[in-house]
Amino acid sequence: MYSKAKLAMALFIASEASFFALLIVAYVFYHGQPQNGPNAADSLDIPTTTFYSLCLFSSSATLWLSERNLRRGQYDRVIAWLVATIGLGAIFLYGQGREYLRLFHNDVTISRNLFGTTFFTLTGFHGLHVLVGLCALAVVAGLVLRGLVRERQAEAVEAVGMYWHFVDAVWVVIFGIVYLGSLV
Amino acid sequence: MTTHPTRTALRLLFDFVGAIEVFNLSSIDTLNPVSPQAAAITRLFLGVLVILAVIFVLVSGLVVYAIVRYRERPGSSMPRQLAGSRKLEFLWTAVPIGLLATVFVFTAKTMRAANPKKGTRPADLLVVGHQWWWEVKYLKSGVITANEIHLPVGKAVLIQLEAADVIHDFWVPQLGRKIDAIPGHTNYLWLRADRPGVYSGICAEFCGTEHAWMRFEVVVQSPEEFTAWEQAQLKIPQPPSEPEALAGMKLFNELTCVNCHRLAGTRANQTAGPDLTHLAQRRMLAGGAAVNNPQTLAEWLKDPDRIKPGSNMPNFHLSDAQVRALVAYLETTK
Amino acid sequence: MKGHEFTEGIAGLVGERERVGWFSHEGLLGWVASVDHKQVGLMYIVAAFVFFGLGGIEALLMRIQLAVPNNHFLSPETFNALFTMHGTTMIFFVAMPLLTGFTVYLVPLMIGARDVAFPRLNAMSFWLTLFAGLMLYFSFFAGGAPSAGWFSYTPLSEAAFSLRSGQDYWILSLIVAGIGTVAGAINIIVTVVTLRAEGMTMKRLPLFVWMNFVNAFLMLFALPVLNAALVMLLIDRQLHAHFFTPASGGSALLWQHYFWAFGHPEVYIVILPAFGMISEIIPVFSRKPIFGYEFVAASTVAIAFLSFTVWAHHMFAVGLGHIANLFFAVASMSIAVPTGVKIFNWTATMYGGQLRFTTAMKFAVAFIVMFTIGGLSGVSFAVVPIDWQLTDTYYLVAHMHYVLFGGTVLASFAGIYYWFPKFSGRLLSERLGSWHFWLTFVGLNLTFFIQHILGMMGMPRRVFTYPALPYWAAFNMLSTIGAFVLLIAMLVFLYNVVMSLRYGETAGDNPWDAWTLEWATTSPPPVENFVRIPPIHGRRPLWDLAHPELADELGKVDA
Numbered sequence A: 001m002y003s004k005a006k007l008a009m010a011l012f013i014a015s016e017a018s019f020f021a022l023l024i025v026a027y028v029f030y031h032g033q034p035q036n037g038p039n040a041a042d043s044l045d046i047p048t049t050t051f052y053s054l055c056l057f058s059s060s061a062t063l064w065l066s067e068r069n070l071r072r073g074q075y076d077r078v079i080a081w082l083v084a085t086i087g088l089g090a091i092f093l094y095g096q097g098r099e100y101l102r103l104f105h106n107d108v109t110i111s112r113n114l115f116g117t118t119f120f121t122l123t124g125f126h127g128l129h130v131l132v133g134l135c136a137l138a139v140v141a142g143l144v145l146r147g148l149v150r151e152r153q154a155e156a157v158e159a160v161g162m163y164w165h166f167v168d169a170v171w172v173v174i175f176g177i178v179y180l181g182s183l184v
Numbered sequence B: 001m002t003t004h005p006t007r008t009a010l011r012l013l014f015d016f017v018g019a020i021e022v023f024n025l026s027s028i029d030t031l032n033p034v035s036p037q038a039a040a041i042t043r044l045f046l047g048v049l050v051i052l053a054v055i056f057v058l059v060s061g062l063v064v065y066a067i068v069r070y071r072e073r074p075g076s077s078m079p080r081q082l083a084g085s086r087k088l089e090f091l092w093t094a095v096p097i098g099l100l101a102t103v104f105v106f107t108a109k110t111m112r113a114a115n116p117k118k119g120t121r122p123a124d125l126l127v128v129g130h131q132w133w134w135e136v137k138y139l140k141s142g143v144i145t146a147n148e149i150h151l152p153v154g155k156a157v158l159i160q161l162e163a164a165d166v167i168h169d170f171w172v173p174q175l176g177r178k179i180d181a182i183p184g185h186t187n188y189l190w191l192r193a194d195r196p197g198v199y200s201g202i203c204a205e206f207c208g209t210e211h212a213w214m215r216f217e218v219v220v221q222s223p224e225e226f227t228a229w230e231q232a233q234l235k236i237p238q239p240p241s242e243p244e245a246l247a248g249m250k251l252f253n254e255l256t257c258v259n260c261h262r263l264a265g266t267r268a269n270q271t272a273g274p275d276l277t278h279l280a281q282r283r284m285l286a287g288g289a290a291v292n293n294p295q296t297l298a299e300w301l302k303d304p305d306r307i308k309p310g311s312n313m314p315n316f317h318l319s320d321a322q323v324r325a326l327v328a329y330l331e332t333t334k
Numbered sequence C: 001m002k003g004h005e006f007t008e009g010i011a012g013l014v015g016e017r018e019r020v021g022w023f024s025h026e027g028l029l030g031w032v033a034s035v036d037h038k039q040v041g042l043m044y045i046v047a048a049f050v051f052f053g054l055g056g057i058e059a060l061l062m063r064i065q066l067a068v069p070n071n072h073f074l075s076p077e078t079f080n081a082l083f084t085m086h087g088t089t090m091i092f093f094v095a096m097p098l099l100t101g102f103t104v105y106l107v108p109l110m111i112g113a114r115d116v117a118f119p120r121l122n123a124m125s126f127w128l129t130l131f132a133g134l135m136l137y138f139s140f141f142a143g144g145a146p147s148a149g150w151f152s153y154t155p156l157s158e159a160a161f162s163l164r165s166g167q168d169y170w171i172l173s174l175i176v177a178g179i180g181t182v183a184g185a186i187n188i189i190v191t192v193v194t195l196r197a198e199g200m201t202m203k204r205l206p207l208f209v210w211m212n213f214v215n216a217f218l219m220l221f222a223l224p225v226l227n228a229a230l231v232m233l234l235i236d237r238q239l240h241a242h243f244f245t246p247a248s249g250g251s252a253l254l255w256q257h258y259f260w261a262f263g264h265p266e267v268y269i270v271i272l273p274a275f276g277m278i279s280e281i282i283p284v285f286s287r288k289p290i291f292g293y294e295f296v297a298a299s300t301v302a303i304a305f306l307s308f309t310v311w312a313h314h315m316f317a318v319g320l321g322h323i324a325n326l327f328f329a330v331a332s333m334s335i336a337v338p339t340g341v342k343i344f345n346w347t348a349t350m351y352g353g354q355l356r357f358t359t360a361m362k363f364a365v366a367f368i369v370m371f372t373i374g375g376l377s378g379v380s381f382a383v384v385p386i387d388w389q390l391t392d393t394y395y396l397v398a399h400m401h402y403v404l405f406g407g408t409v410l411a412s413f414a415g416i417y418y419w420f421p422k423f424s425g426r427l428l429s430e431r432l433g434s435w436h437f438w439l440t441f442v443g444l445n446l447t448f449f450i451q452h453i454l455g456m457m458g459m460p461r462r463v464f465t466y467p468a469l470p471y472w473a474a475f476n477m478l479s480t481i482g483a484f485v486l487l488i489a490m491l492v493f494l495y496n497v498v499m500s501l502r503y504g505e506t507a508g509d510n511p512w513d514a515w516t517l518e519w520a521t522t523s524p525p526p527v528e529n530f531v532r533i534p535p536i537h538g539r540r541p542l543w544d545l546a547h548p549e550l551a552d553e554l555g556k557v558d559a
């Protein structure tokens, strides 16, 4: 039988993918056009962001470990890995915040030019999703801690996990297009 | 005199058909093309209409037949529980595909006829859509005017279409396709008219408050008349001699008119508003909101909102004397 | 699982006492707090009709203004606000919630479920929609309604040209409604996938369920597209970004691509459930199974896929290249084929049947013919050069009202007359229904047919007035008269509903001798929906019970 929660999450992710696709299209479309002012190549700090991105990517792995332990019923490990996941996600957000501040300092803003407009909109919405994911993970961690989640509710937790993996996957695309794309 | 009912009926029928005829010829612009491009579309349209009409008659015929034939009648037994037929499904999938393929072939052909390639030829005419008027520039002769395009009969003219603020759309139904005037994106359009006359055009893309009064006219003339018009447009108006008009000219230069308009021979050289150099020769005012004559012009200057509420021409609260002077001046700039 | 079944049965019996109908014992608060899919469904329908009244009044005001040339009844600003609000209201707050109301009421019943998969989410979807509608209308009091048209082309809808905050309310309202719609779509898909009763296989789903299932996928993918575009527009307006501002390098056309990538699926979102209703009603009143079940279902899937490939047919006048235009022409024409398959199958269902012309059936049959007119004029737009002439004219206004009014609205009325007894326990008056039907039929054609000709004569849409050209005044006057005939029709309907709720004949469980599961329970159904679900061995469970000897002739459908 299908799990309602996971099916619903899969559908929700599909709709979110549709949403991000448009933001990405807008970025790519304007990236291909000549424009004045700052652009990806001269504004972005790729090495630093690579580091923070790796944190986000590895958070998918820690989450996976947490889920595995949930199915095995090893709750202390579940929590440990969840905390690791949340930590890595938070580091990523911290990195994004720093990058934003640096860009603002260089007068790269959402209203400066089309690079700013598309860059901040795209990465900003992604960051928002990371934040929501962190909150959801924190709730899950709290529930596990208080012993409210056991194998049987693993599906609800897995649904949150799907969301987190999706948010990660979106960053793979964004990082590839916005950051690595600026190299070519 | 006694009239036979048949004859009366026939006469009525004739009148009716006659009315249709007259109606057809005079009023349905898109069915009365005066350019080869428009004619190509009209032919296609009529052809497609016939196909669609046949389909409609077929569908509604089938429905009406079913309504009449299969209405429930007392005492009839349960109908057969027929749940489908692959043959029929095939039929009504294949036939429409065939019809549409045919329509498609004609579509592709007509697209080329109705919108010929521009090639590398430079444009003859620059038309810029503004909130709520059309700027017109003859790129070769340098004539500038507004809301009125003159064309020599039978000659194909290439228009370069731009927009100054929002999206507008250039459409002269009897001369063919419409095409958008888009800020930051240039479009080209062939315009040609095979019969002298005045053809009305309009902005067909919603562009804000006064979209309804963004009309224009295409005046199609014999080549001689056209050349004469062009020469007249190129003339720089001389300062008037009559005192009231002279006062008007002074006012025009002192008031802010010069910040928005262009009037050859004065320091007014802006494009925020229509060119006024030969305003008095134009047929209409403010994108068709009024016919152009001294009375309406006076009304316009007194309070543009009364003629075209929301237009971008400010109300200067001019005194009647000032208005009279300005009108007298603008009327001399023929 | 036995114990589970037992408790469900008990709950069903208890539910028997408190039926969920128009008059709930719990009063207003009961409605507001309700998460029952039937109550939520009815709230959707009622809200949609209230908005229909508002949108209709806006239409009437426009028609009064247009009745005579050079009219000064409305200012241009007011007129522009009216058609913007009319279009937005009718699409987002009438057509969508009306159909969604039917969907959330009927889908669980038709598949033999107790409720939707996530009842609270379902209620939330409704409240978001209602809140969004109220927010849209609040703009009237907050500095003026939006006036850039229902598709708000940029840069006209940007801060530089639309100063009023109404434009921001418009954006926020549609974002909120869009979130509600996506949530609703997820709910329907999960419901259909996980909650079907024993024996209700996908191949036995009523077509209404099929079409809503497919439609949910359309919503799932289309609404986020709109929301992304709206968010960008809002960021432009509020944070001075440049997505769609040509003055600072943005593209005026990107918005159009985005909007129609949503907008075209959207027009099918507001017709597929209507197709579903027609697919239920025509067979019941023909006393035959639907003709070509698989083809009607499969054509829905085809339409859904195609609908994402045709968006630029709204942009033929933009000056895209011939190649692009040809692609979108082919795609648009292709949609006529699966739609035609439906039309022909509905017609074929009537053949050899015993047609009972109840009001529901009258509306359903009128739907076939009226929708065909609208569909055919749609095809004429897919023929690019014809679109070049007729886009943005009254010919287009005629097209969309034939599909939206002649399609969605007629089908919804058919649905109301058909399911009202289930909703309320009482039948609507057939005599008033007949008046309602004929007035609607005449009014609709009077209002909108003549607009085809006006468009061909060169009358653009969205003009607050027009010069006194030959015949323009007469034709516009006819159209206005038609709109008032429609007003009378709607008042008759309103009267019918009010009177029938109080004095209507009691319906019984299955007044039409229909065969889908919603008729296997009481009218209105108990909170738990079913006391007992009949065995499901085919597509028509109740028919199989009543006429075991008369099976579908393509062999008993089994899967």
Ligand code: HEA
Residues within 6 Å of the ligand: B055, B059, B095, B096, B097, B099, B100, C267, C268, C270, C271, C313, C314, C315, C316, C332, C333, C335, C336, C337, C339, C340, C341, C343, C371, C372, C373, C374, C375, C376, C377, C378, C379, C381, C382, C383, C387, C390, C391, C392, C396, C399, C400, C403, C404, C407, C408
């Ligand atoms: C319920 C809503 C609905 C539906 C179902 C449709 C259905 C169709 N529409 Fe329509 N459309 C709108 C609502 C709808 N439309 C709206 C609201 C607009 C305007 C938006 C705006 O600008 O404000 C619009 C605008 C619109 C345009 C853009 C016009 C323009 O802006 O210039 C086009 C262009 O191709 C188009 C085409 C079609 C086609 C091909 C179909 C097809 O799906 C129709 C298919 C049906 C049939 C064809 C009839 C039955 C078929 C047969 C009997 C088989 C045989 C037929 C043939 C062989 C032809 N529509």
Ligand code: HEA
Residues within 6 Å of the ligand: C049, C050, C051, C052, C053, C054, C055, C056, C057, C059, C060, C062, C063, C083, C084, C086, C087, C088, C090, C091, C094, C095, C149, C150, C151, C397, C400, C401, C404, C405, C408, C409, C447, C460, C461, C462, C463, C464, C483, C486, C487, C490, C491, C494
């Ligand atoms: C479902 C969709 C739908 C429906 C049903 C209608 C219904 C009607 N429409 Fe609408 N229309 C659109 C969708 C719809 N429209 C859209 C999308 C546009 C484009 C907007 C744009 O350009 O941006 C449009 C544009 C549009 C125009 C073009 C405006 C312009 O371009 O300038 C016109 C003009 O005649 C018009 C007229 C009408 C009329 C007379 C009706 C009539 O059928 C209305 C009949 C209804 C009533 C008369 C209501 C009466 C009921 C009551 C009074 C009861 C009240 C009480 C309660 C229940 C609370 N519409």
Ligand code: CUA
Residues within 6 Å of the ligand: B129, B130, B131, B132, B167, B168, B169, B203, B204, B205, B206, B207, B208, B211, B212, B214
């Ligand atoms: Cu310019 Cu409409």
Ligand SMILES: [Cu+2]
Residues within 6 Å of the ligand: C263, C264, C267, C310, C311, C313, C314
């Ligand atoms: Cu479309």
